Amino acid sequence: MGNIKLTDIVRGRRTILDYKPQKIDEKLLVDLFNDAAYAPNHHMKEPWRIRVYEEDSRSGFGEKIVDSYIRLGLLKTLDKEKLVKARKSYDRFFTTIPHHILFYMDKEDDGGHLDEENYAAVCAFIQNFQLLAWEKGIGTMWTAKETLRDEVFIHEIGLLPERHKLVAVVQAGYPNRVPKPRERTPLDDRVEWVRG
Ligand SMILES: Cc1cc2nc3c(=O)[nH]c(=O)nc-3n(C[C@H](O)[C@H](O)[C@H](O)COP(=O)(O)O)c2cc1C
Numbered sequence: 001m002g003n004i005k006l007t008d009i010v011r012g013r014r015t016i017l018d019y020k021p022q023k024i025d026e027k028l029l030v031d032l033f034n035d036a037a038y039a040p041n042h043h044m045k046e047p048w049r050i051r052v053y054e055e056d057s058r059s060g061f062g063e064k065i066v067d068s069y070i071r072l073g074l075l076k077t078l079d080k081e082k083l084v085k086a087r088k089s090y091d092r093f094f095t096t097i098p099h100h101i102l103f104y105m106d107k108e109d110d111g112g113h114l115d116e117e118n119y120a121a122v123c124a125f126i127q128n129f130q131l132l133a134w135e136k137g138i139g140t141m142w143t144a145k146e147t148l149r150d151e152v153f154i155h156e157i158g159l160l161p162e163r164h165k166l167v168a169v170v171q172a173g174y175p176n177r178v179p180k181p182r183e184r185t186p187l188d189d190r191v192e193w194v195r196g
Contacts, residue, residue, distance in 0.1 A: 009131050014181070016139030019173035023054065023098045024138055029172075032136070036128035041121035047105040048125045049164075054099050062094025063087075064156050065169075068147040098173040104159065104166045115165060122167045129170070139175035144168045 004012075033050060041047060053061040066087055069075050078086055094100065105122050108114040130140045147153050148166035155161070 013134040015141045016175045018176040019097045032132045039124035042117045047118035048122045049104045051102040058094045066090045068150045068153040097171045101170045103168045141171040
């Protein structure tokens, strides 16, 4: 995908659900992170913290996520049998996608202005990462379920709810299938011009 225009990358990127098993080279991932770090961030806090779950860690990470869904009542409509099936299908999801990247940050004022600024900067980092990855033929999927605020889950992955805010889990790998474009609504009637 070399030499494509930024507009084409922004418009062409798709959320990828179906991935090839092939891992992304570690050096390439680190390069993408280093480039993504040119995201705007106030006071140069560079608040992003990154943890890549891959290989054997994926299954356990996925299990903890499903445990959290159950704890939070997100799967409460499923009977025992369906829950067993759902666990298997989540395990397949986590173990077939090569990388699950957790983005998080240190809290500074527990949900106050500084945390909002840092959260915004981490989101800017994530979108930079998604676009830079797309340029290299790599697909991603941004997820941010309630689990990210589940204190038990945060402890289970070795972080501290009072110190860390989880921002997203981004799946990454080479796409097996790229979904059709999803058009956006023209902005004409959503922009207000304020003059005078
Ligand atoms: C904060 C956030 C959370 C998201 N969570 C999910 C998710 O749980 N599952 C999913 O398939 N996509 C998720 N997405 C991706 C959106 O569904 C996707 O961007 C949207 O459908 C537009 O498709 P596109 O990214 O291919 O343009 C999320 C995106 C954001 C920014």
